Amino acid sequence: MGSACGGRSSYASGGAELYASLGIEGTTYEIGFEAVRRALGDIRGQVFLDFGCGAGRSAAFLRSLGAGRVYGVDRDQDMIGQALAMRLDGVVFTHVDEVIPLPDESVDGAVSLNVFIELRSLAEMGRACREVASTLRQAGLTVTAIGYPMPRDPSAWSTDEALLSPCIVLTAVKA
Numbered sequence: 339m340g341s342a343c344g345g346r347s348s349y350a351s352g353g354a355e356l357y358a359s360l361g362i363e364g365t366t367y368e369i370g371f372e373a374v375r376r377a378l379g380d381i382r383g384q385v386f387l388d389f390g391c392g393a394g395r396s397a398a399f400l401r402s403l404g405a406g407r408v409y410g411v412d413r414d415q416d417m418i419g420q421a422l423a424m425r426l427d428g429v430v431f432t433h434v435d436e437v438i439p440l441p442d443e444s445v446d447g448a449v450s451l452n453v454f455i456e457l458r459s460l461a462e463m464g465r466a467c468r469e470v471a472s473t474l475r476q477a478g479l480t481v482t483a484i485g486y487p488m489p490r491d492p493s494a495w496s497t498d499e500a501l502l503s504p505c506i507v508l509t510a511v512k513a
């Protein structure tokens with residue numbers, strides 16, 4: 339899937355297509371998405387930022403929870419290509435390079451699912467959090483970083499919590 343390229347993960351060479359075919363159910367991600375659903379509560383009608391939206395799965399997830407509009411941003415052009423191909427209603431996907439092209443205080447909430455595992459330093463994580471925080475309308479930001487050690491063979495994936503390290507939910511507060 340994602341391979342290291344110049345210190346960054348890259349989803350070229352079929353990685354983005356593979357990611358687009360994953361889904362949530364039956365994958366090791368399932369527990370994490372469920373934890374996020376519980377953490378978010380009722381988001382019906384809200385405007386959300388999906389930072390590191392990948393091939394569109396997490397944006398589709400937010401819409402399935404009732405988000406009224408989702409802005410999905412990602413730095414990987416192949417992932418954005420896959421996301422756009424989903425033609426998701428109520429979602430705007432944009433390729434980004436550091437700066438999120440949304441006005442300050444323009445979204446009700448933000449998530450970042452399975453992304454921070456790809457950020458290589460605290461400085462990079464800090465930049466991302468500040469950028470995300472600037473888009474929020476109000477205090478209270480849930481940035482969620484989930485990461486599991488994933489077996490390479492999808493048939494070995496498990497949704498058994500006993501076999502997985504706990505997912506991490508980071509909650510940061512807008513200053």
Ligand SMILES: C[S@@+](CC[C@H](N)C(=O)[O-])C[C@H]1O[C@@H](n2cnc3c(N)ncnc32)[C@H](O)[C@@H]1O
Pocket residue numbers: 340347349389390391392393394395396411412413414417434436450451452453456457466
């Ligand atoms: C493992 S994928 C997760 C995609 C999606 N959130 C999901 O759960 O299906 C991680 C994504 O984060 C993106 N990403 C990593 N660092 C980023 C950054 N600094 N800015 C924007 N996107 C980033 C990668 O390009 C990749 O598409």
